[in-house]
Amino acid sequence: xxxxxxxxxxxxxxxxxxxxxxxxxxxxxxxxxxxxxxxxxxxxxxxxxxxxxxxxxxxxxxxxxxxxxxxxxxxxxxxxxxxxxxxxxxxxxxxxxxxxxxxxxxxxxxxxxxxxxxxxxxxxxxxxxxxxxxxxxxxxxxxxxxxxxxxxxxxxxxxxxxxxxxxxxxxxxxxxxxxxxxxxxxxxxxxxxxxxxxxxxxx
Numbered sequence: 001x002x003x004x005x006x007x008x009x010x011x012x013x014x015x016x017x018x019x020x021x022x023x024x025x026x027x028x029x030x031x032x033x034x035x036x037x038x039x040x041x042x043x044x045x046x047x048x049x050x051x052x053x054x055x056x057x058x059x060x061x062x063x064x065x066x067x068x069x070x071x072x073x074x075x076x077x078x079x080x081x082x083x084x085x086x087x088x089x090x091x092x093x094x095x096x097x098x099x100x101x102x103x104x105x106x107x108x109x110x111x112x113x114x115x116x117x118x119x120x121x122x123x124x125x126x127x128x129x130x131x132x133x134x135x136x137x138x139x140x141x142x143x144x145x146x147x148x149x150x151x152x153x154x155x156x157x158x159x160x161x162x163x164x165x166x167x168x169x170x171x172x173x174x175x176x177x178x179x180x181x182x183x184x185x186x187x188x189x190x191x192x193x194x195x196x197x198x199x200x201x202x203x
Contacts (some may be wrong), residue, residue, distance in 0.1 A: 029172025031182065035190050039124070039162030041198055045155045053098045053128060053199050055084045059091060059137070061103035066180055073188030074102060081196045091137055095130035100199075102191045105139040109183070116179050118168045124191050126160040126199060134159055160198045164190050 058078070060071040075085050088095070106121035125135040134144050166187060170179060 029170050029174045029178075029182075031168055031170040031186075033166065033168045033186055035164060035166045037162055037164045037190075037194055039160065039194060039198065042159045044157050054082065055086070056098045056100050056126075056199075057088050057095045057130065058085045059088050059099070059101040059132075061101070061137075062089070066107070066184060067104060069181060069184035070102070070104065070187050073185045074192060077188050077192035078196070081192060083196070083199075091132055093131070093133040095132065097130045098126070098128050098199075099130040099132055100124070100126045100195055101132070101135065101137050103137060103139060104187065109180075111176050111179055113175070114171065114173055116168075116170045116174075118166070118183050120166045120168075120183070120187060122164040122166065122187060122191055124160070124162050124164060124194055126158070126195055128156070128158040131159075135161055158198075160195070162194060162198075164194055166190055 056078075058075070060067060060074060062068060062071070071087070075087070078085050086097075101124065103123040104120060105123055106119075108119040110117050123136065123139050125132075125137065127135060136142060136144065168183060168186060170182065174182075
């Protein structure tokens with residue numbers, strides 16, 4: 001079957017558009033985001049001795065490329081707030097340094113090039129003593145008994161566990177990658193704001 005020059009150009013343009021919407025980060029859009037959070041914090045010791053948690057170990061649960069994008073955006077957001085971040089890809093009971101985690105436990109995303117929406121549930125947590133054993137990192141819902149041990153060298157401990165719900169509606173003209181990157185940034189900024197507000201509270 002022979003194709004005319006016009007047909008070849010037309011097919012090429014269609015393939016180019018399909019490639020753009022699948023792989024390129026291009027978009028012109030407006031978004032409406034709503035978020036709510038439920039965060040609890042427990043502490044022990046003398047709040048007057050609360051240290052500056054400038055260096056933290058960060059774990060971001062990884063299942064796909066979206067989680068990888070959230071991780072990158074989260075590092076940027078936390079470093080913008082003055083925190084120095086060291087990544088870990090394993091869960092240990094004790095890191096011996098302040099430990100924070102972010103885990104996207106549910107993600108519903110509907111994409112079209114002109115209208116998309118997302119509903120995302122995120123778990124966050126922080127332990128000033130690096131005790132991940134007291135945190136629900138995987139979202140099991142299991143209640144854990146917390147034991148704080150303070151002494152002269154560690155006079156204050158802080159434990160934070162919470163949930164963030166993020167809902168987004170975006171309208172305009174945008175590629176799938178553009179929308180994914182937009183949502184990853186929103187998730188990361190929401191998680192960074194929530195962690196920072198707890199870590200810095202009272203400082």
